[in-house]
Amino acid sequence: MTALDVTDLHVSTVDDTPVLRGVSYSIEPGEILALVGESGSGKTTAGLAALGHFRTGLKAVSGSVLASSCGGAPSDVLALPEKQRRALRGRVISYIPQDPALSLNHSLRIGKQIAEVLEVHGYPGSVEDRVRETLTEVGLPSDTEYQRRYPHQLSGGQQQRVGIAMAFAWKPSVVVLDEPTTGLDVTTQALILETVAKLAAEQDTAALYITHDLAVVAQIAHRVAVMYSGEIVESGAARQVLHEPQHSYTRALMAAVPGIEGPVGRSEAEEPDEDVVLRAERIEVSYADTKVLRGVDLAVRRGESVLLLGESGSGKTTLSRSLCGLIEKCTGTVTLDGNPLSASARKRSCEQLRDVQYVFQSPFSSLNPRRTIAESVEVPLRQLTDLDKDQRRKRVAEVLEQVRLDPEYADRLPGGLSGGQRQRAAIARALVTTPKVLVCDEVTSALDVSVQATILELLGELRTELGMSILFVTHNIALARHVADRIAVLREGLIVEQGTVDRVLDAPEHEYTRELLANTPKL
Amino acid sequence: MIRMILRRLLISVLVLLVVSILVFVATLLLPGDPARAILGTQATPERIAALQEHMHLNVPVWQRYFDWLSGVLTGDLGFSTSTQGSVNTLLADRIGASLVLLIASAVISTPIGLVVGTWSAIRAGRTSDHVVSGFSLVIAALPEFVIGVALVVLFSTSVFKLLPSVTLSPPGTPVWERPTQLVLPVLTLVLVVTPYIVRMMRATMIEVLASGSVEMARLKGIPERIVLFRHALPQASGPVAQVIALQLAWLAGGVVVVEFLFRYPGIGAALIDAVNNRDVQVVQAITLLIAGVYVVVNLLADVVGIVTNPRLRTEVAK
């Protein structure tokens, strides 16, 4: 019998803009259905609708959501009166949120938060025993002392396990997971995915797994449904959808996913001292008592692209910012073409500032919302060159063309551009002074996968056109073959391994690199 | 946690110390000879000399400050030139009268503000919410004497003649012996303060009700009443304690106009008299007193904020 059956669901905003346009899917007990889509596709709305919940500003128009508890007759969640719908939530259908840090109650002990969901629906057995049991099931300590902790006393991964424990406490027939591993590092992600798969199988729970990450889908899902602007454009068995996509959107999406295999890297001899442009030696940075960087050596050669790989907390952003003079308290030496650079951008010469440029992670934060794109791109020219107004305007137009940004966007504010367009503008700003080295800090992590592909492609083309060097900072090892010649792996403030892309990916020397590779989901 | 509270306490003491310096330095702004400025040009040289002696004007400034401060700290607030008596006796009865006003207004306005604000937030966007918001916006705009005069016109002189428009108690008798004379002053203060509490509570609750943890609680199937009391309200307690404290502290200043308007025998009216008479040490004492109330109330709010926040209350586990 089907555990969850959603039929022809239409949802719109309160002013009648359609959000979901006839979404249908069903899940069998024990099955994991992945609902895949990019931002704005409506996947979270479709997931929350399974619980009969619509966020402020949204309303259900038509359709049905049939949920059946084990052995019971199916009931339409949308048609039920509020009280009975509430009785289903947390017991028959449960929800695991994207960000446990925001979703757990910070003034309530975690044991109480799990017990609560059992208590309000009248758990027949001993609540105390069941809380202990679920904590063990998700791999957390179950003692009273641990239960008395507050959410802020747990790590991100542990918080998410508490979320999973709450969802599985009642052994529900359906569980909706909304991007539950976004923001976690790959090792934690692997553990979480394993736990979810195990619990769903053991309890015969139907799981709706909402995600944008196709590699995760390949690892966990039995079936896949692909959403695009409020509709499911393709669905079927995971293997079939991922390997023989039928719909053009799915095909484009699959093509955009960077695979760790990818094209074979440009193998070059590993001779570190050959024509180095930017060299960092013994870089150290500490905040209060913690050493973020503990003596990092890194060299970037002319025309080369180096991938700096690190998980959150590894110090990769601190390192990339130190190179650009944004971290004044860093010690060690940074040299450009053999000339030492000051640790503070303020003390660097205009020429030095022109030669090392930086692209920020989020294009939503790196462009001043009150300046037009052309004005933002012009800033470096105004500050760092002697060009007059006409020359500057000419150069801005030139570089906007280089990043393939339509000239009609030049006079718009960033608010009028998409994320990908904004990132192109941010890249244009960094390129406008024709730098020798471009530092790109996680420049694609705020973007959808299809946009990511176009930005990566652009960076590759620009490197060939302009002959500059790129330091590409990322947490995603799968990007390596698509953007880099060499890899440097940063862990807890130290470079643990360096080498050509092929060598590091095919024959990793350090234990940590091997672990990362093993935990990275593959298609 | 104890360390944070102690730190906060230390800051409060320092702030009060600087306030005392400020209040003292203000007297140096008196034009020319302070004694002459106080007594006027008609005063005889003997009286001026006597006052100079009394105000210790012939000793160095810093010593005058320490003499004054040690007096204040030991409970001697100084000498009132207009009543020719000690500031202590002048204020003794009046502090009680002002506290009655203050406490009555706080006790009435705080619960009303919290309940109406929460109710309005729950019904956000509906007509009843618009009405509450509109009303509080309009009333919040009005200076306290405008509200007071409007109430007098409405309830005591022109429309209904129900309540006394001024305080009738003879000096020396407690004001609460005639409760009707308290109604209009208290009502004025309540009307001035409540809209702020309502607006702040509403804004905070709307934010909290839209938060991820409240959504999660609802998705767990928790009844709305428990969602409100267990998941939403505790999150609002910190910021709301701040606002209430700010409003109560503000009341300490707001009583000045209201007491003047209703000829109410409290410290606010005494302050106005003292300003008119250039009764310097009375002005200093009352200013310091009001600043003290402000600092203490804010300190209490911060302590409430620290104690109710588990993140500050417990150590971060590794």
Next chain:
Amino acid sequence: MSGGLLRRALGLRQAKIGLTLTGIVVLLAVAGALFGNMITGYQPDDFSGKPFHANGMAGTDGVGRDVLTRFLDGGLDLLGYGLAATAIGVLLGAALGMLAGYTGGWLDGLIMRGSDVLLSIPQLVFALLAIAMIGPKGWLLILVIGITHAPRVARVARQTTVGVIGQDYIKAAQLYGMPRRRILLREVLPNITGPLMVELGLRLTYSIGYVASLSFLGLGIQPPAADWGLMINENRIALVVQPWGVVLPVLAIAVLTVGTNLITDSLAAAAARRTTEES
């Protein structure tokens, strides 16, 4: 810059009501001061009849001057003082707050602890302290109300500045060697105009309230000048016989402050909406 914000705010019905109310009172105050005697035939200081008598449209005051004439003449000073105090408070507060937020460190500590001290004395009490020492002078009212606004504005300016300088576009500007003053004026300021405009409106409402309150207490604008706050104080003993001397100025002050507060609230709503749309 803030043009978009104003246009947005004025699209709200509430703002239109607020603007109308404010406009009526401002027009009344300005036109009244210019043409008042042509309408009523009296100068503000002329005696028109017996004290508290029903002579003229709104009667006479306690010394027999025409209430309507004095009412028409009595708003301009209040408006001028209010505007001047607001300007001082917002300019000073915004500058200090931005500096504290952007610089951080000891300067931030100094500015913010300094405002803590000023904040612990209620604004009206602070004004009374100053007036007790120096006397009820016009410039002192403006200065002391302006100065006591400053720490309140500074808090808001600092908080929003800290929010803005966490954004990457500020780091980008630093990366291009932009001098600090330019960063504050060109990168930070345009992004905090919303909250500052809201503060401007709020402080204007309060300034008008404080100037009127001080005059009402007899410690603001001094007799024999015609002033709304002062009129209320002078005429309230005869509230039962001649209410117009109290009711007219009370209404005018109420309509004015309600109007400015409605505009302020619309600005706040518009600024909040702009922020969500831009993210």
